[in-house]
Amino acid sequence: MSSPNVAVVGGGIAGCSAAWFLRQALGEGASLTVYERDSQLGGRLATLDVGGTPVESGGTIIHETNRYLANFVDHLALERVEPHQREEGDADSVGVWDGRRFAFRTRNSVLMTRLAAVLSFGVVAPLRLQRAVARGVEQWNQVYEHLERGTAFDSPAALCSELGLAELLYKDGRQWLADSGVRGRFVDQYATPVGRIMYGQDVSMNGLATSIALAGAGLAGSLFSVGGGNRRVCEGLVSDAGAMLQTGTEVAGVSREGAGFTVRLSEGRSVSHDVVVLATPAGPVALALSGVEPPESALRARPFQITWATFIKGTPRAEYFGLARAGDLPDTVLTVEDDTIPFSSLGLVATSTDGALVYKLFSRDPVAESLLDQLFCSRDALEQIRWEAYPVLRPSDDVPPFRLADGLYWVNAMEFAVSTMETEAVAARNVANLVAAQLASSS
Ligand SMILES: Cc1cc2nc3c(=O)[nH]c(=O)nc-3n(C[C@H](O)[C@H](O)[C@H](O)COP(=O)(O)OP(=O)(O)OC[C@H]3O[C@@H](n4cnc5c(N)ncnc54)[C@H](O)[C@@H]3O)c2cc1C
Numbered sequence: 001m002s003s004p005n006v007a008v009v010g011g012g013i014a015g016c017s018a019a020w021f022l023r024q025a026l027g028e029g030a031s032l033t034v035y036e037r038d039s040q041l042g043g044r045l046a047t048l049d050v051g052g053t054p055v056e057s058g059g060t061i062i063h064e065t066n067r068y069l070a071n072f073v074d075h076l077a078l079e080r081v082e083p084h085q086r087e088e089g090d091a092d093s094v095g096v097w098d099g100r101r102f103a104f105r106t107r108n109s110v111l112m113t114r115l116a117a118v119l120s121f122g123v124v125a126p127l128r129l130q131r132a133v134a135r136g137v138e139q140w141n142q143v144y145e146h147l148e149r150g151t152a153f154d155s156p157a158a159l160c161s162e163l164g165l166a167e168l169l170y171k172d173g174r175q176w177l178a179d180s181g182v183r184g185r186f187v188d189q190y191a192t193p194v195g196r197i198m199y200g201q202d203v204s205m206n207g208l209a210t211s212i213a214l215a216g217a218g219l220a221g222s223l224f225s226v227g228g229g230n231r232r233v234c235e236g237l238v239s240d241a242g243a244m245l246q247t248g249t250e251v252a253g254v255s256r257e258g259a260g261f262t263v264r265l266s267e268g269r270s271v272s273h274d275v276v277v278l279a280t281p282a283g284p285v286a287l288a289l290s291g292v293e294p295p296e297s298a299l300r301a302r303p304f305q306i307t308w309a310t311f312i313k314g315t316p317r318a319e320y321f322g323l324a325r326a327g328d329l330p331d332t333v334l335t336v337e338d339d340t341i342p343f344s345s346l347g348l349v350a351t352s353t354d355g356a357l358v359y360k361l362f363s364r365d366p367v368a369e370s371l372l373d374q375l376f377c378s379r380d381a382l383e384q385i386r387w388e389a390y391p392v393l394r395p396s397d398d399v400p401p402f403r404l405a406d407g408l409y410w411v412n413a414m415e416f417a418v419s420t421m422e423t424e425a426v427a428a429r430n431v432a433n434l435v436a437a438q439l440a441s442s443s
Contacts, residue, residue, distance in 0.1 A: 003029040007273040011036030012043025014411040014424040015279030016234040021432035023241040032243035032316035037250040037336025042231030050379025051313040053352040066422035076236035077228030095330030125186035132180035136211040152433035155401035156417040173203030173210025193334030197345035205393035232369035307389035310361040314379030
């Protein structure tokens, strides 16, 4: 088919990168339409104004080895910035709060931090973890060679299997760490707190998500965000792909019509397409489908982890953490898994132009005023967002497939293995390869 007409449903990073990769794979003759329910692109990439200071309210951190995201940013001539806008030259300090005291905290110098880590966790566990994470990143990075060659995987499980990472899907993080020789205190006071800030989940999530969370914590390589907001990548990709963009347009259903599909919009219109790419977290479960029978595992509703992101412009109360001055508080407070701790993390995310500090509090439940009063002695701006943030990433050998039927694909199947901007972009490239292979075989 020389001029296929492809629908992409969803305008988050998955849908926008799918549109971009589809343009590369199918050429200028293809007609691409992105349907996005909201009034703007981005989905879980969004910026928020907190008392005059813009902050990332959803996906924030991009790892330097995230090849597709890094390429998008460079190709679109966007700027790389520090993930959290601080005073020039300020190093990030981190503390792990166990509900009574800081079980571990970084120091002013690298040497002192290393010494503190050795005293808390010993020499061996951190080294082993660093090696295991670096090995995982190296294995994962082989995916780019496969995809650039045009390989197309039917499912995240097949993709992980090719990379030698399949067992990380059905093994939990604690087991993966134990198999890497990392046990005990370091797991509970480092790996779990990282899982809690990254995914609101502890090391009972699958090994792949655990290892990627630890890589995202800066254990291997450096981190960045996009100047002006990560969602600018989405806007840039759709525009660069020359895709037709229909914002404020919800897709209600997809029906097979002959060799192609009819996409039914909530507003009542129907549009014909040769191929449909779903790039929404719920995928086929949330759509009325007819004439197609996706595999059963794609039709099961799966739970998402709720993360409340609360942004506070104000001054933290040092006494809550047993400290004398607010200035003694680590920039990022991680927490151990303990039901009595009412939040997952508290991090300094920006310094406003008037010098005030903006904090981000992650929690599994909405934050009560009384907790804010305990944590902050003064606050002059408050914003709260409830995210259906990422799947509950339980170990499973039942991750849904990318291929739902010939001509119907689902990028976000990837999320049930691991959910990051980059892995969504990888899944999008894979789906573009699936579409190209199918169109080539049917022409
Ligand atoms: C608080 C938080 C922090 C995070 N931190 C990081 C991080 O630091 N680094 C990282 O890499 N990842 C992070 N993530 C994860 C990352 O944001 C997601 O993996 C990624 O943004 C998912 O993109 P997506 O396009 O797959 O889905 P989404 O961004 O959810 O996009 C789906 C889009 O589809 C649209 N849609 C849904 N249904 C329909 C329909 N029927 N018709 C039309 N449109 C529809 C939605 O409106 C939405 O815009 C974080 C996520 C959250 C919530």
